[in-house]
């Protein structure tokens with residue numbers, strides 16, 4: 001993109017599990033520079049290094065470490081009007097009002113949070129699949145009378161699954177069954193006591209199945225005028241927490257309208273490319289593993305800097321026209337902060353900011 005001025009960005013919920021990933025991934029970003037960090041009253045007024053219990057393997061970025069964390073009351077005030085993008089990683093209950101206030105004040109909000117995802121005029125975007133849905137931004141701004149706007153990325157397991165489904169759409173998907181094995185980082189830093197998850201599997205994740213069964217249909221749907229027409233198939237999900245730190249793995253059974261071979265599906269995964277070429281876009285959104293025991297979270301979550309998903313074990317199922325496979329992706333990079341950053345890059349590249 002040649003020389004361009006760096007956009008100032010803020011992070012809502014900067015001290016949390018997803019927030020820390022934002023801080024880590026934005027360090028040294030070629031297009032974005034950190035302008036402000038926001039968290040709860042517990043953290044506001046103190047330096048980031050004093051309040052963020054840093055648990056990522058790299059050092060806390062020096063610039064962020066010295067920044068004084070701001071309160072949510074400061075969002076949308078004139079003091080922060082230089083922020084052109086706000087990344088959101090707040091708990092759902094408090095995110096809605098703050099994100100709307102921010103958009104009203106002229107900011108582009110790139111949110112991880114579920115609360116606005118399914119609203120008709122809010123783009124729910126995985127750029128390699130549906131960057132064209134960003135056209136809803138104009139509708140949103142005019143309908144709501146905002147200078148700014150909100151865009152969202154899907155739930156972490158939905159992103160990983162939906163990317164793998166995109167190249168299969170041309171074979172006429174009729175139904176998808178999915179069983180997840182989800183990492184503990186998806187529950188937030190304080191989410192699950194170690195005594196609950198070590199030596200264990202928890203066969204319930206609140207509101208996860210509902211998200212996996214609805215969000216992919218919007219993402220894989222088509223933009224018609226000012227509306228999205230949902231993709232015409234059903235997703236049936238069962239979600240489980242397993243003692244893995246990072247990386248969601250899922251077993252998928254996909255049923256097609258017509259007969260299709262495992263080899264054709266493997267070729268479709270291999271040939272999948274994307275025209276998104278911004279800094280966080282992985283060279284290969286989907287990587288095919290040939291080994292019979294891959295993908296595995298420990299070995300494959302960092303593929304493509306954590307932005308690629310890996311598929312393997314592509315084989316025929318037992319039901320009519322059924323293919324089954326495994327897909328794995330990094331839940332806090334591809335599934336959360338990296339996804340929001342990629343979305344924001346596409347906003348810049350396409351002139352929305």
Ligand SMILES: NC(=O)c1ccc[n+]([C@@H]2O[C@H](COP(=O)([O-])OP(=O)(O)OC[C@H]3O[C@@H](n4cnc5c(N)ncnc54)[C@H](OP(=O)(O)O)[C@@H]3O)[C@@H](O)[C@H]2O)c1
Nearest residue numbers: 013014015016017018039040043089090092186188189336
């Ligand atoms: N983890 C994932 O893989 C993942 C993936 C996709 C989406 N998400 C979504 O991202 C959001 C954040 O998740 P997380 O896992 O990062 O949670 P988390 O680790 O619990 O972090 C929560 C963040 O929000 C702040 N916060 C909490 N209560 C607040 C309040 N009353 N006022 C202002 N700030 C407050 C916290 O600040 P303090 O430190 O000051 O308390 C912290 O910065 C959630 O909506 C989640 O559903 C998570």
